[in-house]
Amino acid sequence: MAKYADLTEQLPRFINLGGLAEVARELAVPRDEPEEPDDEFGPEWERFSLYHLLEGLGGSVGAVMVADHHWKDYARDYAEGIGNISHVETYVNWGRFADDLRVDYATVEITDGEFVGTWYLRG
Secondary structure (H helix, E strand, C coil): CCCHHHHHCCCCCEEECCCHHHHHHHCCCCCCCCCCCCCCCCHHHHHHHHHHHHHHHCCCCCCEEEEHHHHHHHHHHHHHHCCCCHHHCCCCCHHHHHHHHHCCCEEEEECCCCCCEEEEECC
């Protein structure tokens, strides 16, 4: 069974979306925006954070979301992880490669909660 901790395990660089629907059901995430809880821990904070994560996703699906501040490093790791990177060797500027790679990802804005920020999701 998926748990909230599974989603937050790789924060602040990634959000692992595996089991998101199961966790949302388990925590009974409301349809209407909940009030922000006083404490940033516990089930109320998790429900609040998941509500905003789901709101930001707006029905988009994917396995992992990459944080904006980690995007350039992710792009380089992605290219190196392919194995044969001859097709990206002409990219001397990793920022340019990261910008080009971003075209294949949806931008997701999370406005509140634990996952607040700009994220990129491959659909």
